[in-house]
Amino acid sequence: MTANGHSVYLDHAAATPTDEAVVDVVSSFMKAVQGNAGSFHSEGKRAKDQLDAARSEIAEFLGARPDEILFTGSGTESDNLAILGYARAHAKHGKHIVTTAIEHHAVLETMQHLEKKEGFELTIVPVEKNGIVDAKKVLDAIREDTTIVSVMLVNNEIGTIQPVAEIGNAIEKMRKGGKAQYVALHTDAMQATAYLDLDVRKLHVDLLSINGSKVYGPKGVGALFVKRGTKLQPLTFGGAQEKGIRPGTENVAAIVGFAKALELVQGRREADASHLLPLREKLIEGILNTIPKTRLNGDREQRVPNNVNISIMDLEGEALLLYLDAKGIYASTGSACTSASLDPSHVIIALGMPFEVAHGSMRFTLGRDTTEADIDYVIKELPPLVEKLRAISPVRVDPKYYE
């Protein structure tokens, strides 16, 4: 489906291509090591040694200790384990939980499950118009019976950076002052990993989720940082792996690849950011300046260097996504039509935008291999497609949402 041989992949927030070096590490592990890391013999020990080495490397990446790292099957699973595991383990101390309106569904739906099915009281803190939560509003929501508080580090749709360290610091002070004794702060750091420092002590978090698919690593592997002394109830049972909190044979090949991917991230974070920032700005300018009736969703400054999210008024995102696809441009939309729930993006709605603006939101997420020529190509191809869809659309969005 590529036009003129063009293939411009701008959906790195969904999945990053696997780095060659990661593929090498994974495949040589799979060829060389066949044992179960839980087995008590040399072949098993080889797997165990590699697992332990990966755990130490990932701990170092997070500024944590190896025994604070649990491996899981995905970022979603890490989020679920953190929230369900902590809330259930501390239910006798309180059943109030807190999150923000723009969390990934892995957090939001897990929180809502606790509210609907397990008798928890949920406070969803709204965000400001720029897509950033006010730290004070999160702190104000905390009560004596609050247990888990979950605030993402970077939003997956609009790329805005949230004040997690500020919230974490304040919670630590509350605890030292004898208040909020059972509060734990969790952050979903999936979209931040490639761009921000994830030192857990600087972030002042108790639980932090990361995964492989956003950092040029393998898909289907995640990790959860669990600060020493933070008690979790397991979600699954039947083995001693990961301290019995996440039983099941470890996917050591993917874990080893994940560690390699994070090592690469560590080495090139700044270089990636300085490569991406001008490209991001060029794409934002290019779209806002050439296409009328558009708006950038989320704060212009406080966002990761690879995220562009723009609502294009009077059209529906899935149709534009498919027209772009035919031109070899791969992006993403907040339109209901591509979501399983048939509801449009809750993130764009949380910015105070109406449904039709959410239906027309387009997300372009850049990556290491994105070039200036890619951005030029998008800026050239996008306007006529928008014009075509607008021509057949009967809708005219209220100017107050884009002027």
Add this chain to the structure above:
Amino acid sequence: MSDYSAKSVKGRKGDVSAHDGASSWFYSDEVKEHFFNPKNFIMNDVDESQFNGIGKVGSPACGDELRVWLKIDSDERIVDFKWKTFGCGSAIASTSMASVMVTENGGMTLDEARSIKPQDIMTRLKGLPARKFHCSVLCDKAIRDAINDYFRRTDQTDKMIVEAKRMIDPIAKVTDHDIEEAVLDGALDLEAVQKKTKVGVGNPTILPAVEELIRFYREKYFG
């Protein structure tokens, strides 16, 4: 009734995935053709004086809005069908296909056009993913709305057919039609339908009837 999905949509049922096992695009070639080269749509502004039956359905808030303009001749055949839509790929394609079906071979009579079913459009499009079905359901409704408009303009109000509705929950003012809409929008159980319609909230005695209707529409549209 809903075997279109079994026949036409291979692969993962109920998902927007490949339309067959061989290719990996989201829709059939027919859908693709009508999506990339839509027929009979109106560019830019509409001169409504050229038409004598105008219909509208949906709203941009729910993701799809469709307007149709019909020209009906003195023999009551539809000789022109123009449209605009705000919607996803299958909404655009199904409206385009419906405009072709209604106007081909000299144009349909009003009775013929009124009896078009979503399944007929689906068949001509060689299938749509199951969860995209509600998009073309809109299209037949817009046609009936435009035909009613024509009868209103020509003082034949006796021929207008107002879609029958049955009040299910007189407190929340929810009709069977509202429940049908909710199911088409993907609410497949009582909890989801209540989220959309508030049916039976504070009126639990009607819940068995509501669940019966949800089951009926779910089977009707999703098999």
